[in-house]
Amino acid sequence: ETGVTQSPTHLIKTRGQQVTLRCSSQSGHNTVSWYQQALGQGPQFIFQYYREEENGRGNFPPRFSGLQFPNYSSELNVNALELDDSALYLCASSRASGDNEQFFGPGTRLTVL
Amino acid sequence: ILNVEQSPQSLHVQEGDSTNFTCSFPSSNFYALHWYRWETAKSPEALFVMTLNGDEKKKGRISATLNTKEGYSYLYIKGSQPEDSATYLCALNTGFQKLVFGTGTRLLVSP
Numbered sequence: 157e158t159g160v161t162q163s164p165t166h167l168i169k170t171r172g173q174q175v176t177l178r179c180s181s182q183s184g185h186n187t188v189s190w191y192q193q194a195l196g197q198g199p200q201f202i203f204q205y206y207r208e209e210e211n212g213r214g215n216f217p218p219r220f221s222g223l224q225f226p227n228y229s230s231e232l233n234v235n236a237l238e239l240d241d242s243a244l245y246l247c248a249s250s251r252a253s254g255d256n257e258q259f260f261g262p263g264t265r266l267t268v269l
Numbered sequence: 270i271l272n273v274e275q276s277p278q279s280l281h282v283q284e285g286d287s288t289n290f291t292c293s294f295p296s297s298n299f300y301a302l303h304w305y306r307w308e309t310a311k312s313p314e315a316l317f318v319m320t321l322n323g324d325e326k327k328k329g330r331i332s333a334t335l336n337t338k339e340g341y342s343y344l345y346i347k348g349s350q351p352e353d354s355a356t357y358l359c360a361l362n363t364g365f366q367k368l369v370f371g372t373g374t375r376l377l378v379s380p
């Protein structure tokens with residue numbers, strides 16, 4: 157059983173650019189959640205995808221968007237990058253939306269200059 | 270807004286010491302409380318999922334308790350080892366698997 161993987165590991169962008177982060181969920185999981193961890197804070201919930209539909213969203217602006225594919229992998233897209241978007245982005249997968257156990261990937265470190 | 274607080278922020282102990290951390294929350298309106306262990310450059314690893322007041326869970330030298338009436342959970346590590354060095358996060362599942370995290374307790378265990 158493969159774990160949750162994320163790519164890239166880290167990347168650097170400039171303000172105003174767009175970025176796409178990718179997450180492959182654990183085998184057998186159909187739900188993916190995305191979190192942002194800014195420096196000195198705990199991870200903050202961005203949104204969740206369940207069977208290719210958005211299923212809950214945190215307090216993030218619309219320029220944060222996502223997709224989930226038929227194989228349940230997922231993308232996080234951020235448009236018009238701002239300096240404050242610099243953070244570690246984590247994805248987590250679970251068997252079902254109501255399942256208590258979430259498995260996290262190692263994260264993507266995004267730096268916006 | 271649900272505020273999850275963890276204390277202490279960081280902790281430095283010697284190998285063999287036992288230690289504990291606290292996760293505090295203002296409300297019992299959640300589905301489950303999660304504890305995660307997060308080593309640098311690795312994925313957060315699930316330790317415990319606790320759902321009921323009075324829950325006690327144990328995994329090896331690590332155990333946790335949950336008191337929803339008074340709004341706290343304790344994580345205990347007995348006989349700390351250097352490999353226990355990590356950040357320990359607690360999170361509340363508020364529904365739809367939306368986890369509200371605390372800022373974590375960073376533990377350093379010196380040999």
